[in-house]
Amino acid sequence: MREVTPPGTPSPSRRVVALGALGVAVASLTGCGIRLEDDAPHVPLVPDRSPIPGEQALLHLLSAVHAAALAPVDPRTPLSPLLAPLHRTQATVLHDALRQRGVPEDELPSGTPTPTPSLTSSAPPQASTTTASSPTPSSTGSPPPPPPTQAVAIEETIISAGAGCAEAAEDLRPTVVAILGQAHAAVDLAGPGFSAPTTAPPTWSTPEVLVPLLEAVRTSTYDLQVAAARSSRSVRDEWAVGIGRLERLTAELVAAIGDGAPAPDLGRPLPHPVTTAAEAATLATEALSTVLSTFGRTLRSLTDADPEAAFAVVPGWLGTVAAQARRHGVPLTAFPGLA
Secondary structure: OOOOOOOOOOOOOHHHHHHHHHHHHHHHHHHOOOOOOOOOOOOOOOOOOOOOOOHHHHHHHHHHHHHHHHOOOOOOOOOHHHHHHHHHHHHHHHHHHHHHOOOOHHHOOOOOOOOOOOOOOOOOOOOOOOOOOOOOOOOOOOOOOOOOOHHHHHHHHHHHHOOOHHHOOOOOHHHHHHHHHHHHHHHHHOOOOOOOOOOOOOOOOOHHHHHHHHHHHHHHHHHHHHHHHOOOHHHHHHHHHHHHHHHHHHHHHHHHHHHHOOOOOOOOOOOOOOOOHHHHHHHHHHHHHHHHHHHHHHHHHHHHHOHHHHHHHHHHHHHHHHHHHHHOOOOOOOOOOOO
16 A cells, blocks of 8 residues: 555655755765866866867968958058958968867957958058158168058068968968968069068978979079060060069079989970060960969978978968069969969
8 A cells, every 4th residue: 555645744845856856966976076166177078179280370370361351452552452352262261271170160260351441542551550760861872661561561460470380280281371472472562672571591301392393483484584585675674573583583492402403404395486575475474374383283292391491481482473473464362373
């Protein structure tokens, strides 16, 4: 016969039952060594997220690119209107790459970059909030270099933000180098008087990976020299500066490769006859497009073989080629050589 609660005995309320169950749960957790305190340690079975390789450097770069995408157009730099769309593309690609690798959304720059109105030419922006003295001629009579425009300062900020990105995952390095190469190209294209920061040439552990680049730059330089020789005097003078930059790049590649650098060919066949100014211009564009594509194909092998050395100099080399390519009609893209 089942027991019956004696009349007059109150039955426990649901609140009392719930509190009792909670007490049992707390006692159980305490017995397991888990303290329900604000400063309690993390449960061992739920580990913290491990940062991805080079995460802080990549976040710094993304912040710089994101800020560049939001910057207003600089009226003092004709190239400026073309840069914000490139940076918006870069910010989107880099943001998505970090999210796919597990970086939380709340650690990434917020907001989608959108076009920003241009600055008024009557009040050009200052690159720094510090007060600078008026430029004065040097003792030799040469005027000091002009201060960088805001557009150049922004691109140099991106270049500086690339520090530490050599630690990024192997498959992400070519994209990062291409972003930095675009920034170097923009600084190059800003005009005389501006130059990107330079670094001491690194020592490559596997310099043979540079041979394809050397061959491509030599071929491009030769084709440009032929095209210039078959053009008008004014065109030759205009192209001479770009040819000189490619020759300096060739010398840097030879020095980096060392004794393993192949000797230059005495002559090279042209891809097609060049007898007119139009054909010469076409050859120049094709030559620079080809060397730019070679950079894109070799970025992975370069950054895999020696990431520190690659990040030290390849963005500048790529920027030189991308800038010369744009001067000959090849559009500057968000990821030169890759897309």
